[in-house]
Amino acid sequence: MRLELKDLTRQFGKKTAVQSVTLNIAPGEMVGVIGRSGAGKSTLLRMLNRLADPTSGQIRFGDVDITRLSGAALRHWRRDCAMIFQQFNLVPRLDVMTNVMLGRLNHRSTALSLLNIFTREERLLAIAALERLGIEQTALQPAGTLSGGQQQRVAIARALMQQPKMLLADEPIASLDPLNAKIVMDSLSDINRREGITVITNLHTLDTARAYCERIIGMSEGRVVFDGPPQALTAEAVHAIYGVTDPAQLDESMTSTALSRAGSEPVRPQSEARPVDVMQPLKAYAAPL
Ligand SMILES: Nc1ncnc2c1ncn2[C@@H]1O[C@H](COP(=O)(O)OP(=O)(O)OP(=O)(O)O)[C@@H](O)[C@H]1O
Ligand SMILES: [Mg+2]
Secondary structure, rough: OOEEEEEEEEEOEEEEEHHHHHHHHEOOOOOEEEOOOOHHHHHHHHHHOOOOOOOEEOOOOOOHEEEOOOOOHHHHHHEEEEEOOOOOOOOOOEEHHHHHHHHHHHHOHHHHHOOOOOOHHHHHHHHHHHHHHOOOHHHOOHHHHHOOOHHHHHHHHHHOOOOOOOEEEEEOOOOHHHHHHHEEEHHHHHHHHOOOOOOEOOOOOOHHHHHHEEEEEEOOOOOOEEEEEEHOHHHHHHHHHHHHOOOOHHHOOOOOOOOOOOOOOOOOOOHOOOOOOHHHHHHHOOOOO
């Protein structure tokens, strides 16, 4: 089913974070959203799974008006569009298996979730998801002891447990070194191609968007200023998105993270990383609506 955004707008006080965005996304597309820091990328993504509510406009998925969902219907929608975050949002003290099985919370009743008892079938699904991501050997380790790249793969495995129609990723590789960034992007791309799951990912580097996404959406000041394949990203298009013609002119103050150049070090020092709310996974998956 097709995802349709119509005149989607989100204001925070006087600030318009996302302004009149109209987009159609077909099932199975791999879409990269790029733009300077503050362009509205995260707000757009968060509106898709209703972590943020639009001020006006509409989101439709097939015949369903996503903007009007509440209660169980909204929980089902959140299950259908699993979200992956820059800081992984795992529960560090819990083992990898348990973290992955938390992805099932929206499939079960609140009572069962609170009891934290998982079925044999769920355990098998979790192992299959970990194998899919090539990290099954970490299953019994506390998630916090894994490398960043492994943790992000655990987060992807957790997302797969939701059996989603769509994966929404907010800068999934911004905290990773280039090798782990490649492993994570390869995993997302592989899931997109093999399972046909739509992937919409915010990315802070143009190179990554070009390499992995068949469709790139460029945002500037809340608006979509580019929408097309990587080949169509001309110098003018780059200028419209970033305000500079040569992406090498961008620096850390302009994008959310430093641009990673070939062989360079991790893009955002951990010390500057946004704080992690360890309860976030539980809130996102199990919050009463
Ligand atoms: N909860 C909020 N309250 C107030 N303003 C907000 C809130 N969330 C976002 N904004 C503002 O909306 C604008 C868009 O923010 P958003 O986080 O969507 O940008 P972004 O493109 O994801 O940036 P970054 O690349 O830094 O992650 C910014 O000006 C930001 O300050
Ligand atoms: Mg953001």
